[in-house]
Every structure is written in C-alpha cells, then in structure tokens.
Amino acid sequence: MNALPALEERTVADVMATDLLTVTPDDSILMAWELMGRARVDHLPVLTEDAEFMGVIDAQTIAANWEPTGPERARRPVRSLLRAGVGATANPADAIPEAARTMLESGCDYVAVLIDGRALVGLLTAHDLISALAGLPPERTTRPGTSMPSMYRIEPVLPPESRHPGHSMLPPD
Structure with a gap:
C-alpha cells in the first residue's frame, strides 16, 4: 500500500x-453565478482573452454584492467585483502549511497557483486542503502527455433566429 x-x-x-x-x-x-451553480464550484479564475490572470471571483463575493434591483446590475462585468491586484497566490512548489498561512492572512478560502507570479496553473481551496487531510486524491484532470492544466471557458451561444433582449420572438398578430 502506498501511503x-x-x-x-x-x-x-x-x-x-x-x-x-x-x-x-x-x-x-x-x-459567473450561473456557471458556479451548474459546475458546483465556488471559485472561478478570471483570465483575459490573452490568458492573463486577473484574479478569482468567488460565490461569497457575488452573494455579498448581489443587488436585487434589476437585471442591469446582474449584467455588470465580473471585473467590477475583483479585488485590487490578483489576490492571494502560491507557487506549485510551496509547502502546504505556507499556502494555508497565505489563505488565513488574506482572509480567503483559496489561493491562485501561479508560475513566475503570472501564469495560472491551478487553484488551491480550503476544500482541497480538507480533502487532502482526509486522504482523498485531488480533483484534477490533465491532458494525456502533458502537465498543463485543463482550463475551460464556456461561451453562451444563441440560436441564429434569436433577437435582441426585450424583443419578442413571437410573430406579430
């Protein structure tokens, strides 16, 4: 048995x-909120189109800043809720206790894992730490033959017959 x-x-x-x-x-x-719910995650890294890491948006931040005043506020960009700077980070080679201290000091339940302080390669959450403490394997998927992480971006696709929001798709009487 491999301990x-x-x-x-x-x-x-x-x-x-x-x-x-x-x-x-x-x-x-x-x-972002819908993606978190559907994927059952509480954290989404925010990357530019050029894969530049901007920070992490979490469910707690969205919930704390939710304004039930109308759809316009829900359509604000994710960038409006990002912290200044990239937030708490760690290096893949850091020891677990060091990363845990970084989480505690930042008041976050996650650290973004960066190489050279720039390229996102993973995310370490309190859930990951508890799972590791319980002896469970990390939840990861890497592409065969590479050590690069799998990162996904989902983009909404509307059917070609769709119209601008606010306009009915029903034919006139």
Whole structure:
C-alpha cells in the first residue's frame, strides 16, 4: 500500500485543482453565478482573452454584492467585483502549511497557483486542503502527455433566429 506523505510534507502541486472553469473580466456577474451553480464550484479564475490572470471571483463575493434591483446590475462585468491586484497566490512548489498561512492572512478560502507570479496553473481551496487531510486524491484532470492544466471557458451561444433582449420572438398578430 502506498501511503501518502503527511500533508505538511506535501506541496501545493500535490493538492491543487487543475481542472478549472474560467471567466473573462467582461463576462457578467450573472453568468459567473450561473456557471458556479451548474459546475458546483465556488471559485472561478478570471483570465483575459490573452490568458492573463486577473484574479478569482468567488460565490461569497457575488452573494455579498448581489443587488436585487434589476437585471442591469446582474449584467455588470465580473471585473467590477475583483479585488485590487490578483489576490492571494502560491507557487506549485510551496509547502502546504505556507499556502494555508497565505489563505488565513488574506482572509480567503483559496489561493491562485501561479508560475513566475503570472501564469495560472491551478487553484488551491480550503476544500482541497480538507480533502487532502482526509486522504482523498485531488480533483484534477490533465491532458494525456502533458502537465498543463485543463482550463475551460464556456461561451453562451444563441440560436441564429434569436433577437435582441426585450424583443419578442413571437410573430406579430
């Protein structure tokens, strides 16, 4: 039986999630919320079209800033809720206790895992740490033959006959 090393002896790369769903800074808060619900995740990394890491949007931040005044506020871009800077980060080679301290000091339940402080390669959440402590394997998917993480971007696709919001698709009387 292969016993895993103690959690304190493992690195962020051993525990982090690499199969990530992402959004862009211009995607709406509503879209981010819907993606979180459908994917059953609480954190979405925010990447520009050029894959530049901007930060992480989490369900707690969206819920705390939700304004039930109308759809216009829900259509605000994700960038309006991002913290200044990229937030709490770690390196894949960091020890787990170091990353956990970073989480505690930042007041977040996650750290973005970056290489060279720029390229996103994963996300380490409190859930990942608890799963590792319980002896469960990390939730990750990497493409065969590569160590690169799988990152997904979902874009809404409207049928060709759709019309601008606010206009009925029913024919006139």
